Amino acid sequence: MMRARVAFSGAIHTATPDREGLPDREPLLLDDGRLVTGEEVVWLPPFEVGTIIALGLNYADHAKELAFNSQEEPLVFLKGPGSLLGHRGTTRRPAGVKFMHYECELAVVIGRRAKNVSRAAAMQHVAGYCIANDYAIRDYLENWYRPNLRVKNRDGGTVLGPWFVDAADVPDPSNLELRTFLNGELTQQGNTRDLIFDIPCLIEYLSAFMTLAPGDVILTGTPEGVANVMPGDEIACEIDGLGRLVNTIVADESFGR
Amino acid sequence: MCSIPFEIAPFRLTGAVYGTLLNHRSALTELGDKAAQPPYNAPPRAPVLYIKPRNTLAASGDAVEIPAGMSELEVGPCLGLVIGRTACRVPEEAALHHVAGYLIVNDVSVPHDTFYRPSIRFKARDGFCPLGPAVVPREAIVDPDALTLRTYVDGLLVQTSSTADLVRSAARLLADVTDFMTLIPGDVLALGVARPAPRVRAGQRVDIVADALGTLSNEFVKAAR
Numbered sequence: 503m504m505r506a507r508v509a510f511s512g513a514i515h516t517a518t519p520d521r522e523g524l525p526d527r528e529p530l531l532l533d534d535g536r537l538v539t540g541e542e543v544v545w546l547p548p549f550e551v552g553t554i555i556a557l558g559l560n561y562a563d564h565a566k567e568l569a570f571n572s573q574e575e576p577l578v579f580l581k582g583p584g585s586l587l588g589h590r591g592t593t594r595r596p597a598g599v600k601f602m603h604y605e606c607e608l609a610v611v612i613g614r615r616a617k618n619v620s621r622a623a624a625m626q627h628v629a630g631y632c633i634a635n636d637y638a639i640r641d642y643l644e645n646w647y648r649p650n651l652r653v654k655n656r657d658g659g660t661v662l663g664p665w666f667v668d669a670a671d672v673p674d675p676s677n678l679e680l681r682t683f684l685n686g687e688l689t690q691q692g693n694t695r696d697l698i699f700d701i702p703c704l705i706e707y708l709s710a711f712m713t714l715a716p717g718d719v720i721l722t723g724t725p726e727g728v729a730n731v732m733p734g735d736e737i738a739c740e741i742d743g744l745g746r747l748v749n750t751i752v753a754d755e756s757f758g759r
Numbered sequence: 760m761c762s763i764p765f766e767i768a769p770f771r772l773t774g775a776v777y778g779t780l781l782n783h784r785s786a787l788t789e790l791g792d793k794a795a796q797p798p799y800n801a802p803p804r805a806p807v808l809y810i811k812p813r814n815t816l817a818a819s820g821d822a823v824e825i826p827a828g829m830s831e832l833e834v835g836p837c838l839g840l841v842i843g844r845t846a847c848r849v850p851e852e853a854a855l856h857h858v859a860g861y862l863i864v865n866d867v868s869v870p871h872d873t874f875y876r877p878s879i880r881f882k883a884r885d886g887f888c889p890l891g892p893a894v895v896p897r898e899a900i901v902d903p904d905a906l907t908l909r910t911y912v913d914g915l916l917v918q919t920s921s922t923a924d925l926v927r928s929a930a931r932l933l934a935d936v937t938d939f940m941t942l943i944p945g946d947v948l949a950l951g952v953a954r955p956a957p958r959v960r961a962g963q964r965v966d967i968v969a970d971a972l973g974t975l976s977n978e979f980v981k982a983a984r
Contacts, residue, residue: 552813553812553813553814555879575880577876577877578877578879578880579877579879580809580810580812580877580879580883581810582775582777582810582940583773583775584775584940584941584942584943584946585940617885642805644801644803644804644805644807645798645799645800645801645875646780646781646799646803646807646874646875647780647807647808647809647874647875647876647877647878648875648876648877649877650805650807650808650877651777651808651809651810651939651940652805652806652808652939655808655810655939655940656939656940657847657939657940657941711826711879711880711883711884711885712812712814712815712879712883712884712885713814713885714814715813715814759848
Protein backbone atom coordinates (compact mmCIF):
# COMPACT_ATOMS: atom_id res chain seq x y z
CA MET A 503 0.00 0.00 0.00
CA MET A 504 1.09 3.58 -0.72
CA ARG A 505 0.03 6.34 1.58
CA ALA A 506 0.72 10.01 2.02
CA ARG A 507 0.26 12.42 4.92
CA VAL A 508 -1.34 15.60 3.77
CA ALA A 509 -2.85 18.72 5.30
CA PHE A 510 -6.25 19.59 3.88
CA SER A 511 -9.08 21.79 5.02
CA GLY A 512 -7.73 22.33 8.52
CA ALA A 513 -6.54 18.84 9.43
CA ILE A 514 -3.86 16.28 8.72
CA HIS A 515 -4.98 13.19 6.82
CA THR A 516 -3.73 9.93 5.48
CA ALA A 517 -4.27 9.79 1.74
CA THR A 518 -4.00 7.03 -0.85
CA PRO A 519 -3.82 7.34 -4.63
CA ASP A 520 -7.21 7.56 -6.30
CA ARG A 521 -6.78 5.17 -9.20
CA GLU A 522 -9.91 6.47 -10.97
CA GLY A 523 -8.75 10.07 -11.28
CA LEU A 524 -6.53 11.79 -13.82
CA PRO A 525 -2.95 10.81 -12.98
CA ASP A 526 -1.56 14.27 -13.85
CA ARG A 527 -3.60 15.89 -11.10
CA GLU A 528 -2.29 13.46 -8.45
CA PRO A 529 -5.81 12.42 -7.40
CA LEU A 530 -6.06 11.42 -3.75
CA LEU A 531 -8.57 9.62 -1.59
CA LEU A 532 -8.50 11.01 1.94
CA ASP A 533 -9.11 8.80 4.96
CA ASP A 534 -12.49 10.50 5.49
CA GLY A 535 -13.70 9.67 1.99
CA ARG A 536 -13.07 13.00 0.27
CA LEU A 537 -11.53 13.01 -3.20
CA VAL A 538 -9.00 15.78 -3.76
CA THR A 539 -6.05 16.51 -6.03
CA GLY A 540 -2.40 16.78 -5.16
CA GLU A 541 -2.49 20.51 -5.89
CA GLU A 542 -5.14 21.15 -3.26
CA VAL A 543 -3.26 19.68 -0.32
CA VAL A 544 -0.03 20.33 1.53
CA TRP A 545 2.11 17.21 1.35
CA LEU A 546 3.96 16.36 4.53
CA PRO A 547 6.75 13.81 4.97
CA PRO A 548 4.74 10.58 4.66
CA PHE A 549 5.47 9.12 8.11
CA GLU A 550 6.48 10.26 11.61
CA VAL A 551 10.19 10.72 11.10
CA GLY A 552 12.61 9.72 13.85
CA THR A 553 16.38 9.79 13.51
CA ILE A 554 17.50 10.66 9.98
CA ILE A 555 20.59 8.71 8.99
CA ALA A 556 22.23 9.52 5.67
CA LEU A 557 24.94 7.88 3.62
CA GLY A 558 27.62 9.62 1.64
CA LEU A 559 29.50 8.12 -1.30
CA ASN A 560 27.47 4.92 -1.33
CA TYR A 561 27.35 4.43 -5.09
CA ALA A 562 30.61 3.57 -6.78
CA ASP A 563 29.96 5.93 -9.70
CA HIS A 564 29.09 8.94 -7.50
CA ALA A 565 32.13 8.34 -5.30
CA LYS A 566 34.20 8.38 -8.48
CA GLU A 567 32.44 11.56 -9.63
CA LEU A 568 33.58 13.25 -6.42
CA ALA A 569 37.05 11.67 -6.68
CA PHE A 570 36.88 9.48 -3.61
CA ASN A 571 38.49 6.13 -3.09
CA SER A 572 36.62 3.14 -1.81
CA GLN A 573 36.02 3.04 1.92
CA GLU A 574 36.16 0.32 4.50
CA GLU A 575 33.33 1.79 6.52
CA PRO A 576 30.09 3.48 5.43
CA LEU A 577 30.25 7.29 5.51
CA VAL A 578 27.30 8.03 7.77
CA PHE A 579 25.98 11.39 8.88
CA LEU A 580 22.83 12.48 10.67
CA LYS A 581 20.25 15.08 9.78
CA GLY A 582 17.83 16.93 12.06
CA PRO A 583 14.03 17.16 11.94
CA GLY A 584 14.13 20.86 11.03
CA SER A 585 15.43 20.01 7.56
CA LEU A 586 12.35 17.96 6.60
CA LEU A 587 10.07 18.90 3.76
CA GLY A 588 7.26 17.15 1.87
CA HIS A 589 6.40 16.70 -1.80
CA ARG A 590 5.78 19.87 -3.85
CA GLY A 591 7.70 21.98 -1.32
CA THR A 592 10.20 24.75 -1.95
CA THR A 593 13.86 24.79 -0.94
CA ARG A 594 15.90 27.98 -0.71
CA ARG A 595 19.11 28.52 -2.59
CA PRO A 596 21.09 31.25 -0.83
CA ALA A 597 22.33 34.06 -3.06
CA GLY A 598 25.99 33.84 -3.92
CA VAL A 599 26.57 30.08 -3.66
CA LYS A 600 28.15 28.30 -6.61
CA PHE A 601 27.08 24.68 -6.28
CA MET A 602 23.88 23.47 -4.70
CA HIS A 603 22.71 20.05 -5.84
CA TYR A 604 19.92 17.53 -5.37
CA GLU A 605 20.52 13.89 -4.45
CA CYS A 606 17.85 11.33 -5.30
CA GLU A 607 17.98 8.50 -2.75
CA LEU A 608 16.08 5.44 -1.65
CA ALA A 609 14.89 6.04 1.93
CA VAL A 610 14.47 2.95 4.10
CA VAL A 611 12.05 3.31 7.00
CA ILE A 612 12.56 1.19 10.11
CA GLY A 613 9.47 -0.56 11.44
CA ARG A 614 10.81 -2.69 14.27
CA ARG A 615 13.38 -1.87 16.93
CA ALA A 616 16.80 -3.03 15.72
CA LYS A 617 19.74 -3.67 18.01
CA ASN A 618 22.65 -5.91 17.00
CA VAL A 619 20.70 -7.22 14.04
CA SER A 620 22.47 -9.52 11.63
CA ARG A 621 22.52 -8.98 7.93
CA ALA A 622 20.36 -12.07 7.48
CA ALA A 623 17.61 -10.75 9.77
CA ALA A 624 17.90 -7.10 8.78
CA MET A 625 15.06 -6.86 6.28
CA GLN A 626 12.53 -7.95 8.92
CA HIS A 627 13.11 -4.55 10.55
CA VAL A 628 12.13 -2.55 7.47
CA ALA A 629 8.60 -1.11 7.42
CA GLY A 630 8.78 0.43 4.00
CA TYR A 631 10.35 2.93 1.63
CA CYS A 632 10.04 6.39 0.20
CA ILE A 633 11.97 8.73 -2.08
CA ALA A 634 14.37 11.25 -0.56
CA ASN A 635 15.97 14.30 -2.09
CA ASP A 636 18.94 15.10 0.14
CA TYR A 637 20.21 18.57 -0.87
CA ALA A 638 23.77 19.78 -0.37
CA ILE A 639 25.56 23.07 -0.85
CA ARG A 640 29.14 22.25 -1.61
CA ASP A 641 30.38 25.82 -1.12
CA TYR A 642 30.03 25.24 2.62
CA LEU A 643 32.13 22.08 2.81
CA GLU A 644 34.88 22.21 5.41
CA ASN A 645 37.00 19.29 6.50
CA TRP A 646 35.46 18.95 9.95
CA TYR A 647 32.87 16.22 10.45
CA ARG A 648 32.47 16.50 6.71
CA PRO A 649 29.85 16.88 5.29
CA ASN A 650 28.71 19.13 8.10
CA LEU A 651 25.28 20.47 8.97
CA ARG A 652 25.69 23.77 7.14
CA VAL A 653 26.12 21.74 3.93
CA LYS A 654 23.50 19.09 4.58
CA ASN A 655 21.10 20.07 7.33
CA ARG A 656 19.63 23.26 5.99
CA ASP A 657 15.93 24.07 6.32
CA GLY A 658 14.12 22.33 3.46
CA GLY A 659 17.16 20.19 2.66
CA THR A 660 15.60 16.77 3.36
CA VAL A 661 12.65 16.21 1.06
CA LEU A 662 10.68 12.99 1.67
CA GLY A 663 7.70 11.49 -0.12
CA PRO A 664 5.30 11.64 -1.75
CA TRP A 665 4.37 8.17 -0.52
CA PHE A 666 5.31 5.77 2.18
CA VAL A 667 5.23 2.37 0.48
CA ASP A 668 4.97 -0.82 2.53
CA ALA A 669 7.95 -3.15 2.34
CA ALA A 670 5.59 -5.93 1.18
CA ASP A 671 4.92 -3.91 -1.97
CA VAL A 672 8.59 -3.52 -2.84
CA PRO A 673 9.63 -7.09 -3.62
CA ASP A 674 13.23 -6.28 -4.55
CA PRO A 675 14.61 -3.06 -3.04
CA SER A 676 18.05 -4.06 -4.30
CA ASN A 677 16.99 -3.53 -7.91
CA LEU A 678 15.21 -0.20 -8.20
CA GLU A 679 15.92 2.42 -10.83
CA LEU A 680 16.40 5.99 -9.59
CA ARG A 681 15.97 8.96 -11.92
CA THR A 682 16.13 12.70 -11.44
CA PHE A 683 14.67 15.19 -13.90
CA LEU A 684 15.85 18.78 -13.76
CA ASN A 685 13.21 20.92 -15.47
CA GLY A 686 12.04 17.81 -17.29
CA GLU A 687 15.47 16.72 -18.49
CA LEU A 688 16.88 13.45 -17.22
CA THR A 689 20.10 14.33 -15.34
CA GLN A 690 20.61 11.51 -12.86
CA GLN A 691 20.09 7.80 -13.20
CA GLY A 692 21.15 4.84 -11.14
CA ASN A 693 20.04 1.56 -9.67
CA THR A 694 20.06 0.42 -6.05
CA ARG A 695 21.88 -2.73 -7.17
CA ASP A 696 24.99 -0.53 -7.30
CA LEU A 697 24.92 0.42 -3.62
CA ILE A 698 28.35 -0.13 -2.09
CA PHE A 699 26.80 -0.91 1.29
CA ASP A 700 23.36 -2.43 0.68
CA ILE A 701 20.33 -2.17 2.98
CA PRO A 702 20.96 -5.32 5.10
CA CYS A 703 24.58 -4.31 5.49
CA LEU A 704 23.64 -0.80 6.63
CA ILE A 705 21.13 -2.08 9.18
CA GLU A 706 23.69 -4.54 10.52
CA TYR A 707 26.39 -1.86 10.69
CA LEU A 708 24.21 0.81 12.33
CA SER A 709 22.35 -1.45 14.75
CA ALA A 710 25.67 -2.70 16.10
CA PHE A 711 26.23 0.64 17.81
CA MET A 712 22.88 2.44 17.86
CA THR A 713 19.42 1.05 18.46
CA LEU A 714 17.18 1.84 15.52
CA ALA A 715 13.54 2.56 16.32
CA PRO A 716 10.35 2.64 14.25
CA GLY A 717 10.31 5.83 12.19
CA ASP A 718 14.08 6.06 11.92
CA VAL A 719 15.02 6.42 8.29
CA ILE A 720 18.15 5.58 6.33
CA LEU A 721 18.85 7.65 3.23
CA THR A 722 20.98 5.20 1.32
CA GLY A 723 23.04 7.59 -0.83
CA THR A 724 22.89 8.93 -4.35
CA PRO A 725 24.27 7.76 -7.71
CA GLU A 726 26.19 9.83 -10.24
CA GLY A 727 24.52 12.75 -11.97
CA VAL A 728 24.17 15.52 -9.42
CA ALA A 729 23.77 18.96 -10.99
CA ASN A 730 23.60 22.56 -9.89
CA VAL A 731 20.12 23.95 -9.23
CA MET A 732 18.93 27.54 -9.52
CA PRO A 733 15.85 29.44 -8.30
CA GLY A 734 12.87 28.44 -10.41
CA ASP A 735 14.22 24.98 -11.16
CA GLU A 736 11.90 22.02 -10.70
CA ILE A 737 13.55 18.83 -9.50
CA ALA A 738 11.65 15.56 -9.81
CA CYS A 739 13.11 12.42 -8.25
CA GLU A 740 11.63 9.07 -9.26
CA ILE A 741 12.16 5.57 -7.98
CA ASP A 742 10.48 2.50 -9.48
CA GLY A 743 7.27 1.78 -7.59
CA LEU A 744 7.66 4.68 -5.15
CA GLY A 745 6.37 7.54 -7.27
CA ARG A 746 7.73 10.93 -8.16
CA LEU A 747 8.95 13.50 -5.63
CA VAL A 748 8.86 17.09 -6.85
CA ASN A 749 10.61 20.08 -5.32
CA THR A 750 11.15 23.65 -6.50
CA ILE A 751 14.13 25.88 -5.79
CA VAL A 752 13.43 29.44 -4.67
CA ALA A 753 15.62 32.46 -3.99
CA ASP A 754 16.25 34.36 -0.75
CA GLU A 755 13.43 36.80 -1.51
CA SER A 756 10.82 34.09 -0.92
CA PHE A 757 12.07 33.89 2.65
CA GLY A 758 12.23 37.63 3.21
CA ARG A 759 16.00 37.75 2.95
CA MET B 760 13.93 8.12 24.92
CA CYS B 761 14.38 9.93 28.17
CA SER B 762 11.88 12.57 29.04
CA ILE B 763 12.69 15.58 31.17
CA PRO B 764 9.50 17.48 31.87
CA PHE B 765 9.87 21.01 33.17
CA GLU B 766 7.54 23.66 34.44
CA ILE B 767 8.21 26.39 31.91
CA ALA B 768 7.24 26.60 28.26
CA PRO B 769 7.75 24.59 26.09
CA PHE B 770 7.44 22.02 28.95
CA ARG B 771 9.20 19.23 27.09
CA LEU B 772 12.22 18.55 24.91
CA THR B 773 11.71 17.64 21.26
CA GLY B 774 14.55 15.14 21.44
CA ALA B 775 16.63 17.04 18.87
CA VAL B 776 20.03 17.69 20.46
CA TYR B 777 22.83 19.41 18.55
CA GLY B 778 26.43 19.48 19.73
CA THR B 779 29.16 21.89 18.66
CA LEU B 780 32.66 20.70 17.81
CA LEU B 781 35.74 22.76 18.72
CA ASN B 782 33.81 25.60 20.29
CA HIS B 783 35.89 25.69 23.46
CA ARG B 784 39.28 27.36 23.11
CA SER B 785 40.93 24.48 24.94
CA ALA B 786 39.80 22.15 22.13
CA LEU B 787 41.55 24.25 19.50
CA THR B 788 44.60 24.56 21.73
CA GLU B 789 44.75 20.79 22.06
CA LEU B 790 44.70 20.37 18.28
CA GLY B 791 47.34 23.06 17.81
CA ASP B 792 49.04 23.06 14.40
CA LYS B 793 47.12 19.96 13.33
CA ALA B 794 44.05 22.11 12.58
CA ALA B 795 45.92 23.73 9.69
CA GLN B 796 47.30 20.45 8.32
CA PRO B 797 45.70 17.69 6.22
CA PRO B 798 43.08 16.42 6.23
CA TYR B 799 41.64 19.61 7.77
CA ASN B 800 43.86 22.20 6.04
CA ALA B 801 42.31 25.07 8.01
CA PRO B 802 40.59 25.64 11.34
CA PRO B 803 36.78 25.68 11.09
CA ARG B 804 35.17 28.89 9.85
CA ALA B 805 31.47 28.12 10.39
CA PRO B 806 30.13 26.29 13.47
CA VAL B 807 30.77 22.55 13.21
CA LEU B 808 27.71 20.74 14.53
CA TYR B 809 26.73 17.17 15.18
CA ILE B 810 23.56 15.45 16.24
CA LYS B 811 23.03 13.37 19.35
CA PRO B 812 20.07 11.28 18.15
CA ARG B 813 17.21 10.07 20.31
CA ASN B 814 18.83 6.71 21.12
CA THR B 815 21.63 8.61 22.91
CA LEU B 816 19.43 10.55 25.29
CA ALA B 817 19.50 9.62 28.97
CA ALA B 818 18.52 11.23 32.25
CA SER B 819 20.47 11.91 35.39
CA GLY B 820 20.75 8.64 37.29
CA ASP B 821 20.68 6.44 34.19
CA ALA B 822 23.61 4.07 33.73
CA VAL B 823 25.74 4.61 30.62
CA GLU B 824 27.07 1.43 29.05
CA ILE B 825 30.67 1.19 27.96
CA PRO B 826 30.58 -0.90 24.78
CA ALA B 827 32.17 -4.34 24.84
CA GLY B 828 35.84 -4.27 23.97
CA MET B 829 36.36 -0.68 25.12
CA SER B 830 38.14 0.19 28.31
CA GLU B 831 37.13 3.81 28.70
CA LEU B 832 35.00 6.62 27.32
CA GLU B 833 35.38 10.37 27.12
CA VAL B 834 32.94 12.52 29.04
CA GLY B 835 31.95 15.84 27.51
CA PRO B 836 30.51 18.26 30.04
CA CYS B 837 28.88 21.28 28.47
CA LEU B 838 26.10 23.78 28.83
CA GLY B 839 22.95 23.13 26.80
CA LEU B 840 20.51 25.78 25.66
CA VAL B 841 16.85 24.76 25.57
CA ILE B 842 15.07 26.69 22.86
CA GLY B 843 11.89 28.45 23.97
CA ARG B 844 10.91 30.40 20.87
CA THR B 845 11.40 29.33 17.27
CA ALA B 846 14.80 30.61 16.28
CA CYS B 847 15.34 31.33 12.61
CA ARG B 848 18.03 33.81 11.66
CA VAL B 849 18.14 35.47 15.06
CA PRO B 850 20.48 38.41 15.53
CA GLU B 851 23.14 37.96 18.21
CA GLU B 852 21.74 40.80 20.35
CA ALA B 853 18.31 39.15 20.60
CA ALA B 854 19.41 35.52 20.44
CA LEU B 855 19.05 34.71 24.13
CA HIS B 856 15.39 35.77 24.07
CA HIS B 857 14.83 32.53 22.15
CA VAL B 858 16.20 30.47 25.03
CA ALA B 859 13.71 29.00 27.52
CA GLY B 860 16.32 27.65 29.87
CA TYR B 861 19.49 25.69 30.38
CA LEU B 862 20.61 22.24 31.33
CA ILE B 863 23.82 20.26 31.70
CA VAL B 864 24.74 17.98 28.80
CA ASN B 865 27.24 15.16 29.06
CA ASP B 866 28.31 14.63 25.47
CA VAL B 867 29.87 11.17 25.82
CA SER B 868 32.19 9.84 23.08
CA VAL B 869 34.34 6.88 22.25
CA PRO B 870 37.83 8.43 22.28
CA HIS B 871 38.79 9.36 18.73
CA ASP B 872 41.45 11.66 17.39
CA THR B 873 40.17 12.41 13.91
CA PHE B 874 37.46 14.93 13.20
CA TYR B 875 37.43 14.66 9.42
CA ARG B 876 34.35 12.48 9.03
CA PRO B 877 31.18 12.63 11.14
CA SER B 878 31.94 10.24 13.95
CA ILE B 879 28.55 8.63 14.33
CA ARG B 880 30.00 5.35 15.58
CA PHE B 881 31.86 7.28 18.29
CA LYS B 882 29.20 9.77 19.33
CA ALA B 883 25.75 8.33 18.62
CA ARG B 884 25.76 5.18 20.74
CA ASP B 885 22.83 4.33 22.99
CA GLY B 886 22.87 6.37 26.18
CA PHE B 887 25.73 8.64 25.09
CA CYS B 888 23.95 11.89 25.90
CA PRO B 889 22.81 12.23 29.51
CA LEU B 890 20.99 15.53 30.07
CA GLY B 891 19.69 17.29 33.13
CA PRO B 892 19.04 16.90 35.97
CA ALA B 893 16.43 19.53 35.07
CA VAL B 894 15.82 22.46 32.80
CA VAL B 895 16.30 25.69 34.72
CA PRO B 896 14.63 28.85 33.46
CA ARG B 897 16.75 31.41 31.65
CA GLU B 898 16.38 33.88 34.52
CA ALA B 899 18.20 31.49 36.87
CA ILE B 900 21.47 32.01 34.98
CA VAL B 901 22.64 35.61 35.18
CA ASP B 902 25.39 35.21 32.59
CA PRO B 903 25.52 32.06 30.43
CA ASP B 904 28.93 33.21 29.20
CA ALA B 905 30.47 32.98 32.65
CA LEU B 906 29.26 29.64 33.89
CA THR B 907 31.62 27.17 35.53
CA LEU B 908 31.15 23.42 35.10
CA ARG B 909 32.93 21.08 37.50
CA THR B 910 33.31 17.42 36.63
CA TYR B 911 33.99 14.73 39.20
CA VAL B 912 34.84 11.10 38.60
CA ASP B 913 34.14 9.06 41.73
CA GLY B 914 34.10 12.28 43.70
CA LEU B 915 37.48 13.50 42.45
CA LEU B 916 37.54 16.81 40.58
CA VAL B 917 38.90 16.06 37.09
CA GLN B 918 37.92 19.11 35.07
CA THR B 919 36.86 22.68 35.61
CA SER B 920 35.70 24.58 32.55
CA SER B 921 33.98 27.86 31.91
CA THR B 922 31.70 29.06 29.16
CA ALA B 923 33.78 32.25 29.24
CA ASP B 924 36.30 30.31 27.13
CA LEU B 925 33.95 29.49 24.28
CA VAL B 926 35.00 30.50 20.78
CA ARG B 927 31.41 31.49 19.98
CA SER B 928 29.34 32.63 22.94
CA ALA B 929 25.83 31.24 23.40
CA ALA B 930 24.27 34.20 21.59
CA ARG B 931 26.84 34.25 18.77
CA LEU B 932 26.46 30.51 18.19
CA LEU B 933 22.66 30.76 18.07
CA ALA B 934 22.92 33.57 15.55
CA ASP B 935 25.32 31.65 13.31
CA VAL B 936 23.48 28.33 13.53
CA THR B 937 20.00 29.73 12.94
CA ASP B 938 21.22 31.43 9.79
CA PHE B 939 20.96 28.05 8.06
CA MET B 940 18.80 25.86 10.29
CA THR B 941 15.75 26.72 12.35
CA LEU B 942 15.58 25.55 15.95
CA ILE B 943 12.18 25.03 17.53
CA PRO B 944 10.97 25.10 21.15
CA GLY B 945 12.36 22.10 22.99
CA ASP B 946 15.43 21.64 20.78
CA VAL B 947 18.76 21.61 22.63
CA LEU B 948 21.98 23.24 21.43
CA ALA B 949 25.05 22.16 23.40
CA LEU B 950 27.74 24.80 23.35
CA GLY B 951 30.90 22.71 23.17
CA VAL B 952 33.14 20.72 25.47
CA ALA B 953 36.51 21.61 26.98
CA ARG B 954 39.55 19.48 26.16
CA PRO B 955 41.31 17.32 27.04
CA ALA B 956 38.24 15.26 27.89
CA PRO B 957 38.16 13.40 31.18
CA ARG B 958 38.05 9.61 30.78
CA VAL B 959 35.81 7.21 32.63
CA ARG B 960 35.90 3.43 33.12
CA ALA B 961 33.23 0.90 33.99
CA GLY B 962 32.22 1.11 37.63
CA GLN B 963 32.88 4.83 37.91
CA ARG B 964 30.42 7.63 38.54
CA VAL B 965 30.51 11.00 36.77
CA ASP B 966 29.02 14.08 38.42
CA ILE B 967 28.86 17.33 36.51
CA VAL B 968 28.02 20.29 38.70
CA ALA B 969 27.14 23.85 37.73
CA ASP B 970 25.82 26.72 39.82
CA ALA B 971 22.03 26.94 39.57
CA LEU B 972 21.88 23.90 37.25
CA GLY B 973 22.38 21.16 39.82
CA THR B 974 24.28 17.92 39.33
CA LEU B 975 24.07 15.56 36.38
CA SER B 976 25.08 12.20 37.75
CA ASN B 977 25.60 8.95 35.84
CA GLU B 978 27.24 5.61 36.54
CA PHE B 979 29.24 4.03 33.74
CA VAL B 980 28.87 0.28 33.50
CA LYS B 981 30.12 -2.57 31.35
CA ALA B 982 27.77 -3.42 28.51
CA ALA B 983 25.66 -6.50 29.15
CA ARG B 984 26.93 -8.26 26.06
